Amino acid sequence: MCQPSSLVDIQATIVQIQPLSADVSIISLDCPAIAKTAKPGNFVNIKVNSATQPLLRRPFSIHNVRESIIEIMVKSIGIGTALLCNTSAGSTVMVLGPLGNSFDVTSKPFHTAVLVSGGIGTAPMLFLEQTLTAHGKTVVNLVGGRTKNDLLTHNLSNCHSATDDGSAGFKGTIIDLLAHKLPELLANGEIKIFACGPHQMLKALAQFCHQHHLTCDLSLESMMGCGIGICYGCSVTLHSSDGVTKNILLCREGAVIDAESFVD
């Protein structure tokens, strides 16, 4: 998991806002300097307007990169995300990035990448899938949601879904689906899991990967302020294999972590 080499804070024009559902939109931002250096797993920290409220920026994973454009997938859950989703194309926002480390797609050999996501945790998976495909990996997406309305499979390929209520796809959690598919996924050789989603889902997945000796990168979320390690607002407690706990700043040493350090 590598740190990005270049960081910029730029005034970016919103090129397009594409609603995917009642509360989720894809927002395209013209950010050539970020698009050029972004890696999957990186995020940006956005000042959603020029007013003093909300004061803090809001972090979003980089969903896709197209030439000079970066796309973010935003779920409207509060003041900042609602403002962003209701902004018009042509307006500008301040975008700081690329931030954080990135998913590790190269250091260990594996045949199949299994991308496990839940809810808005699907946001970083398109960029990751494209990068893995460019590295010659087979990619399988497992996408979970509480109901079919929570599934975000936008533009992902080779996608299998699970819903808690069985309204679409496999009935059960995304971990149940992974367990069900594991023999088939392992049939072609080593696999590596990449995941993003709600805290409890990632906790359960870390435990599952530990039990089955699977390598897994998790992209975590936390409350976050500055995004650059100054405010200490995103401290997360992790564990090392010898039982020692340590606190990291998710904005600098994450948001991608080794799942083994997330096992309680």
Ligand SMILES: Cc1cc2nc3c(=O)[nH]c(=O)nc-3n(C[C@H](O)[C@H](O)[C@H](O)COP(=O)(O)OP(=O)(O)OC[C@H]3O[C@@H](n4cnc5c(N)ncnc54)[C@H](O)[C@@H]3O)c2cc1C
């Ligand atoms: C590294 C990282 C990447 C992220 N990527 C995405 C993404 O790609 N797409 C996306 O839609 N969201 C993403 N998020 C979450 C997003 O940043 C928050 O939803 C957003 O900051 C909420 O702002 P708001 O002003 O709308 O909510 P607020 O009005 O500030 O809060 C509304 C409610 O949401 C809760 N809340 C706020 N922020 C978070 C958070 N980070 N985690 C859990 N609960 C929160 C608050 O406690 C409150 O209950 C990411 C977060 C991090 C840390």
